[in-house]
Amino acid sequence: MVRMAGAIAALAGMSALAACSSSDSPGPQPGAPSAPAPGADAKHGPMFPECGGVSDQTVQQLTQVSGLVNTAKNSVGCQWLVNGGIVGPSFSFTWFRGSPIGRERKTEELSRTRVDDINIDGHSGFVAVGTDPTLGDNLCEVGIQFDDDFIEWSVSFAQQGFPPPCDVAKQLATQSIRNVK
Amino acid sequence: MRARRVLAGAAVVVAAAGVVTGCSKVVDGTAAREGAGPRNNDSQQTYPNLLKECDVLTADVIAKTVGADPADIQSTFVGAVCRWQAANPGGLVDITRFWFEQGSLDNEKKVAAALNYQVETKNIAGVPSILMHSGDACGVASDAGGVVGWWVNPQAPGIDACGMATKLMELTLATSS
Numbered sequence: 001m002v003r004m005a006g007a008i009a010a011l012a013g014m015s016a017l018a019a020c021s022s023s024d025s026p027g028p029q030p031g032a033p034s035a036p037a038p039g040a041d042a043k044h045g046p047m048f049p050e051c052g053g054v055s056d057q058t059v060q061q062l063t064q065v066s067g068l069v070n071t072a073k074n075s076v077g078c079q080w081l082v083n084g085g086i087v088g089p090s091f092s093f094t095w096f097r098g099s100p101i102g103r104e105r106k107t108e109e110l111s112r113t114r115v116d117d118i119n120i121d122g123h124s125g126f127v128a129v130g131t132d133p134t135l136g137d138n139l140c141e142v143g144i145q146f147d148d149d150f151i152e153w154s155v156s157f158a159q160q161g162f163p164p165p166c167d168v169a170k171q172l173a174t175q176s177i178r179n180v181k
Numbered sequence: 182m183r184a185r186r187v188l189a190g191a192a193v194v195v196a197a198a199g200v201v202t203g204c205s206k207v208v209d210g211t212a213a214r215e216g217a218g219p220r221n222n223d224s225q226q227t228y229p230n231l232l233k234e235c236d237v238l239t240a241d242v243i244a245k246t247v248g249a250d251p252a253d254i255q256s257t258f259v260g261a262v263c264r265w266q267a268a269n270p271g272g273l274v275d276i277t278r279f280w281f282e283q284g285s286l287d288n289e290k291k292v293a294a295a296l297n298y299q300v301e302t303k304n305i306a307g308v309p310s311i312l313m314h315s316g317d318a319c320g321v322a323s324d325a326g327g328v329v330g331w332w333v334n335p336q337a338p339g340i341d342a343c344g345m346a347t348k349l350m351e352l353t354l355a356t357s358s
Contacts (some may be wrong), residue, residue, distance in 0.1 A: 011347055014305045016325060042283035047295050072275035074332040075292055075313060076262050084273055086255050086266050086338050097292065098284030099261040100326060107182050107260055130183075141182060148283050154258070181295070 040096040045146025046180040051078035052151060053179030054094040054172055063155065066088050089158045093176065094151065095099050101125065101143055101150040112133060120170065122175050127128060127166060130156070140165035142173040151176055184256040184264075234280060235263035238352055239307040243267065246335060246352065247274045248344050272337025276349070277320075283325035286311065289330065305347060306354040312343060319343035321350045328354060 050073060060068050062107050068091070069084035080175035096104070108115045108128035118127040123144045130139030135157065141154040153172040155165045241251035249267035258264035262280045290311055293300045295312035299314040305323055313320035313332075322330035331349040334340040 008300075042285070044287075044288055047292065047312050051298055069246055069336070069338060071266070071273070072277055072332070072334045074277055074315060075289065075296055075298065075335060076277055076279045076330075076332065077265060079257065079275065081266075085311075086257055090257060092183070092258060092264070092312075094258070094262050096281065096289055098281040100283070104182060111182065111185070128182075139183060142305060156183050180232055 023118060035053070042148040044097060045149035047093050048151065048176060049179055049181065052153070052172070052176030054068070054093065054175050056080065059091055059172070061091070062163075063091055063157075064163055065091075079082070087158075088103075089162075090154070090156045091172075092152075092154045093172070095149070096152070097149045099148075099150070101145045104143055104150070104152065108143075112139075112141075113137070114179055118142060118144075118170070120174050123177055125150065127169070128158065135160065135162075138162065140169040142166070142169040144173055144177065146180075182258065182260045184259045232279060234261060235259050235278065237278075237280075237356055238349065240265065242352060243276055243349065246348050248340070269335070269340055271340050272335055274336065274340060274342075274345075275332075275334040277332040277334070278330070278349075278353075280326065280329045284328040286322055286324040286328050289328050293320075293322075304307065305350050308354055310350065312342070312347070317342060319346045321346040323350055323354065325354060 012033045029170045051070070056068060056070050060066060065082065067082045068080040070078050071081050071084050072079040077092060079092040080092065081090055082088035104114060105126045108126065111130070112128040113131040115126050115128045120126050123146065125142065125144035129137050132138045138158070139156040141152055143150050151170045151173070153176070155169040157165060157173070215310055216322050235256065240254045240256065243265060244251045244254040246265045247267050248269040248271070253268035255261065256265050265276045267274050267276060285310060290300060290345055293311065293313045301311055301312040303312055305321065308323045308325055310321060310323040313322070317340070318332060318334040320330060320332040322328055331346045331353070333346045333349070335342050
């Protein structure tokens with residue numbers, strides 16, 4: 001009961017619930033692109049290797065989490081989960097190609113404890129911090145812009161005794177920036 | 182952006198209780214304004230689909246398409262890229278959806294080639310598309326609204342990832358036409 005009450009409170013606190021908010025909106029199709037017209041001449045950034053060029057071993061070392069499985073390695077990124085399942089911490093790299101970083105930042109601002117500017121090796125972006133009621137600041141997401149593209153590293157811990165999430169996310173982002181092709 | 186674990190759990194509880202219609206009333210209440218704060222007042226105008234982007238297909242449709250029970254799917258990431266994990270009886274399946282409105286099928290072809298994926302050109306529902314093979318995983322990208330795509334990454338062999346990714350795209354194109 002306590003868990004459920006907490007969940008519902010959190011639900012009410014969410015600025016928008018994706019699963020529910022579309023039914024009452026006569027606006028654009030849910031999921032339809034919201035900003036510029038398709039076919040706009042996007043200026044794409046550089047090529048990144050798979051997973052931003054960061055190995056499973058490096059993710060394990062930096063996060064100090066063992067048993068990670070890379071469950072979703074593909075052209076838009078990679079996701080590492082303990083034993084491949086969603087229970088526990090979660091780490092991911094995502095490469096957005098022709099997608100406004102401003103929208104992602106707004107989503108963060110609506111959802112996270114705080115969002116600040118960041119610059120790594122001359123590339124600017126945002127750093128977003130999420131706070132768990134018992135764990136404290138357990139989540140950090142770093143987005144870095146490359147023209148009309150951006151990359152995002154997401155670091156989310158689920159148990160006490162974790163390294164500072166933004167230190168981990170910044171290190172991962174730094175490695176990916178240096179792995180640009 | 183990482184999906185909130187509690188949100189996924191709550192959504193399941195709400196759906197199971199059969200009170201989905203009540204949900205939007207809760208969300209549209211004052212809590213949204215309080216949570217948003219002054220700096221976000223314009224966000225709904227600038228980005229009207231904020232936080233709705235992963236809804237083009239509902240989670241239960243995605244679950245069924247990858248052979249999972251509609252109760253056995255969780256969102257793990259939301260935004261222009263969405264991720265879910267679903268439990269197919271053969272093993273866990275990770276699903277990724279992307280929608281890059283300023284992107285293009287040509288750019289996705291370039292990236293797939295750079296990543297050394299095997300790429301096939303095909304039409305899906307009459308829309309120029311590519312199929313991308315990487316191990317047991319399979320992706321599809323179509324020339325629609327910029328570029329839209331799906332990846333299915335099974336954690337066990339023997340799951341028809343390309344069939345599932347293609348079906349997800351067919352459903353997506355049907356929804357957006």
